[in-house]
Amino acid sequence: MAAMTLDPSLSLQVSSNASKNRVIVEEIDGLIRVYKDGHVERPQIMTHAACSSASEFGVSYRDVIIDKYTNIWARFYVPNTSLKKLPLLVYFHGGGFCVGSASWSCYHEFLAKLSSKTSCVIVSVNHRLAPEYPLPAAYEDGVKALIWLRQQSLLGKNEWWTNNCNISKIFLAGDSAGANIAFNVSIRLARKIDIKGLILIQPFFGGESRTHSEKYMMQPPRSALTLAASDTYWRLSLPPGENRDHPWCNPMAKMSPNLEELRDLSIMVCISEMDILKDRNLELCAKLGQKVEQIMYEGVGHAFQILNKSTLAQTRIHELTSHIKNFVHK
Template structure:
């Protein structure tokens, strides 16, 4: 099983010859700049770190290549002390499909602490980014990661020490922002089969639930929180940034009512036929996506889905990874406890 070292060589770099690329067609200040000739710059706004962790966390982490041809890799987190086999949480990072990495320091810290708190093994998937790889590339990578996991489960007892600690029949999909969108759309793809076919295709993996943290959805019609919620200048997601991410990520010629963006739009997935397992949705009170996320939860409820949601007061989009305020840290601990209860209660 191949491993991969992640460090400065995989960091998001600024091109030294950026002045040579001409007209900028899309830009989110400090995060991404796209030129007319197709060149893309991503400033290293968040440092990329290796898998090393402080010993006192009680978690071991390492990186593994999932698919060398598309450069998909994953970072694993395994608690050092465990009683019996542990649940498996497959996690997708956020970043509007266009930025972000499983090696970002903020995700490394958050997921290491979550693995320790929730007593679970976490596989953090590093998928391909738009606009170089527009959707559905990220969804394809998510499915490929699950198929890779299936092969690991079938080869338990070989040279994979972590697989002996993993309960592959107790698996959850999770993600924040665009990562939550990826988790949801992976389920939509799996459910395009009938339930029996999907379950058979996944064996011996058994999906028990899905955790969506501030899911990144959109739509042509603005919600009240998108129109009127006053954002801090330091907010991690503005309406303008959201629109830019969707223009870069969606297929050419589509708009924000595309089913991948708006699961409630006409022609999108039928929620009544989707997801027979429990769903957890985390919503931030100061997030422009608040109303859209609440509408999504209400629609799941009307479709008789087993859904529970939490509204984290006084914090905004991505607070659990990008804000160092005392309130954000308190809310992040609350979120981890809620995730732990969701995983252990199924």
Template sequence: MAGESTPLGSIIDPCEYLHITINPDGTLTRSPDALLTAPPNTSTATAISRDIPINPSNNTWARIFLPKQPTSPTKLPILLYFHGGGFIIGSPDLAIFHEFCSNIAGQLPVLLVSAGYRLAPEHRLPAAYDDGMEALHWVKTVQDDWLRDHGDYSNCFIMGSSAGGNMAYHVGLRAARETDDLSPLKIKGLILHQPFFGGVGRTESELRLVNDPFLPLCVSDLMWELCLPVGADRDHSYCNPTVGEDSFGGLEEMEGLGWRVLVTGSDGDHMIERQKELVKMMEKKGIKVVGRFGVGDFHGFEFFDSSKANLLYLALQNFIFSHSLSV
């Protein structure tokens, strides 16, 4: 797999792009100055937030976002969110994710739990999925007054962006098989925001965007090389869920539970064909899924364009608060 990490014709150094150094022992040195962080807020116009540990032994924690003026007496849907970063970088306190989650919580409104997870290659997959499931169980059991007083445990959605979208899918598969253990938490659906998927064979969009300045293909390849189990290639189900399809189970259960699924993307993202293939696979399984795919935008564009982010928030609002799939 290492030989595939730099596609033919690539002109980009993926380590330099990611501000990382791969150490001789296989760990990463991540530049502390590459990504801006933000503290929890107590005075924003849209949502307040605070940090709570999940599992101190794994150094996992969550940032909870509550609308500044939560709807009362109606309780809010609970949205469990996973951040992006290719499974190798990122955390809930990165400024782009903090602002994104704050806006979602305040504008929809929902009670949003942005849960962190262990990063690869120090903790390769499925460690992140394990942490995602632990976060779900933590939400149902933690003695937190925001969740207790404002969260509707019978109306929960799992969402993630990029690698977090991949997490939302795989955590969703597990959760669909363990619904009894999650009670009283009741999951209604998944939101896969530009989910991070791949495969060994190249798609048209991957070849077309091999040197895309926003997310070059060689960067994605390196991320997969660092996060997949040792010896696995990109046709492992963690990366390419359409190979072997329901190899881990969960899709049949998801269909039986009546979950709704929203998948978003854009044709300027080299993963768009992977995302569309996932939608088709889920449709064949009878799952209530809708694809919301735009034109001309790049991977993660809604983090940088507030007008397009507002359109996404509206689509999320329609999806979460409607019983139909209209977005």
């Protein structure tokens, strides 16, 4: 089944004619527009890659519904290899919790190649989006996906991926807001499911006080995230009345969760030099301590791995892929 028919965000589009007389209360140009009456528009600026069992980029891939009631689904990537018991990498896409899809062609291409080059079974989870479903909905969807995956493996179902997968070697990963989801899901499941490692690519965090990189870092086209867009995403995704020092946004805040829950995990944080989130990411690494593997990607900005086609970005993507491969197989 094609992912476009599964994607809940596509059912949330509002016709331009219907929105002419509505008052806009929040907007990120080209990505999302929220009206006072609660209607939401998400322009389709990204193409969606349809899915079948066909082989592409050296992998086979399928879409699977995880929960039909909340319409959580995932795209599975299984490398075309004779190797068995491959690591399972559960991936959460970015988009500020408000936009994005596991079927976006930029994610499809990146994850298909990543699965092939790292010899990992990758499960790309399509979670519910804010503001219709504010946090913790995305975290709850991540938890539900992990529990479902474990049950499928234990019950011997879906042999087309479980036969290739080592369910005892699970890694959580994501970029931007997806890295935030992976981080919070790992805290919630740390004592319930054996998670081996955490891969955070440009993790999306914030706070009321501005960091140096938030105030002075170069904006697009060098990087895909602006400070204004970051603030808007947080206003749309956090519970009503909360600010950017909420623990889900700011893990440095007083009420943030005890990171001791992650003490048994291997953690890799991938930071972009030209990203406004650079300082937030460095602060997180410092709080996590010596157990974290910190990698800086020079000369590139936020979301370079899916949006930047430059020669430099391709070099950095190759480096990122190699780092992930080494991390999950060491």
